Amino acid sequence: MRPARSQRRLALRHAARVAAVATVLLGVLGVAAVAGLDLVVHDRLTDQVRVAVLDALHDVRSAEAAPGVAPAAPVEGLGRGDDEDGEPLALWLVDRAGTVQATSPGAPPLPRAARDLAGGVQEVGIDGAAWLVGSVRVDGGRVVAGESLTESQHIFGTLVLGEAVVLPVLLLASFAAAFAIGARAAVPVEAARQRQLDFTADASHELRTPLTVIEAETALALRGLPPGDPAREALERVRAEGVRLRRIVEDLLWLARLDTAPPGAPAEPVDLVALAEAATGRFQPVAAERNQVLELAAGEETAWLSASPDQLDRLLGVLLDNACRYAGPGGRVRVVVQAGSGRVALRVEDSGPGIPEASRARLFDRFHRAIEDGSGHGLGLAIADAVVQATGGRWTVGRSSLGGASFEVTWRQR
Structure with missing residues (x-):
């Protein structure tokens, strides 16, 4: 059984991955919530300034309509003082020629671009700052009212700065909490998983000896029985x-070794073309026995990747064995190796019946067979999938141009 320290380390690695994913999701949701809040606050602050400008223009109309009021009186008599909340309101009286005739106390010079507003409240630059400015016609010209957005922008900037400081701290605390919970929960789960893997490996290993004895004893018994003897048929x-049971045990043992292999197992540069040539050569007699055409198509570019040669050879063996079995007598099997755009691809296709759509979801489950043809034991594709996952590959399963199934694996070229 794997040492407790190794189990603990693997459990912590799983907990860190879960905590990282949870933190990323929480961060995305947090950023979205903060962005929505910032948008609402920004609009609210801007609306407050806009309402103040519109109220001032309304007061100007009311004061200008009063009898005996001089044109400049509404301007000189209105405007919020510095002791009130927010920025002080500024008013300007502009005549028909566009000249500023009067201003409220403390109002900065009004730029010419702000003297001919077409109505409504607009944002303009005054004295190096952003202002919301509106205007209303009065006798003899136009009154322009405006308020600086400096205070609103300062409040909004303080809010954003606070969020930028607090949000990473909250995410770090969330990661720590999720990691602590995940680590505590993952240890018994990993221990149970490891016990199951160890049981499979131990059981498979222990079954090899009695199976070897059974095969040897039946072989000896068959030597002393004449052809046609009923006992001989039973022994056959x-x-x-x-033999079939022995293959199942060997496959289970191989899967157990792969499952219990430490992450980042040693790898070496592998020429996938050479490996495919060797595997295709081994299966040529199998194909010839079934009157099948087995061909290899490889591009001119090298197809190197970093992986375990034994694992890739097992993957090729599984895919070729399946293809030859399902292609049927007189069928075709094709192995394709391609390299380009930084990736290496291996494709094995056949002219058989293909894979039913309903079986694709469970295609790589252990002891599941896509087609119940009476042969195989449902571990081949599970082994192939374990190899693909261990070597960082990616599956593409579909229909072949030959009419049957197509299994393609791609890896990053290294």
Whole structure:
């Protein structure tokens, strides 16, 4: 069984991954919520200034309508003082020629671009700051009212700065909390998973000896029985089932070794073309026995990747064995190796019946067979998938141009 320290380290690695994913999701949601809040606050602050400008223009109309009021009186008599909340309101009286005739106390010079506003409240630059400015016609010209956005922008900037400081701290605290919870929960889960893997490996290993004895004893018994003897037929079936059971045990043991292998197992540069040539050569007699055409198509570019040669060879063996089995007598099997755009691809396709759509979801499940043809034991594709996952590959399963199934794996070229 794997040492407790190794189990603990693997559990902590899983907990860190879960905590990182949870923190990223929380961060995305947090940023979206903060952005929405900032938008609402910004609009609210701007609306407050806009309402103040519109109220001032309304007061100007009311004062200008009073009898006996001089044209400049509304301007000189209005405007919010510095002791009130927010920026002071500024008013300007502009005549028909566009000349400023009067201003409220403390109002900065009004730029010419702000003297001919077409109505409504608009944002303009005055004295190096952003202002909201509106105007209303009065007898003899126009009154322009405006308020600086400096105070609103300062409040909004303080809010954003606070969010930028607090949000990372909250995310860091969330990661720490999620990691602590995940680490505590992952240890018993990882221990149970490891016990299951160890049981599979130990059981498979222990079964090899009695299976070897059964095969040897049936072989000896068959030597002393003449052809046609009923006992011989029974022993032949026992031997065939023993061989099949031995293959299942070997596959289970191989899967257990791969499952319990430490992450980042040693890898080396592998020429996928050479590996595919060797595997295709091994299966040529199998294809010839079934009157099948087995061909290899490889591009001129090198197809190197970093992986375990034994694992890739096992992957090729599984895919070729499946393809030859399902292609049927007189069928075709094609192995394609391609390299380009920084990736290496291996594709094995056949002219068989293909994979039913309903079976694709469970295609790589252990002991699941896509087509119940009476052969195989449902571990081949599970082994292939374990190899693909261990080597960082990616599956593409579909229909081949030959009419049957197509299994393609791509890796990043290294």
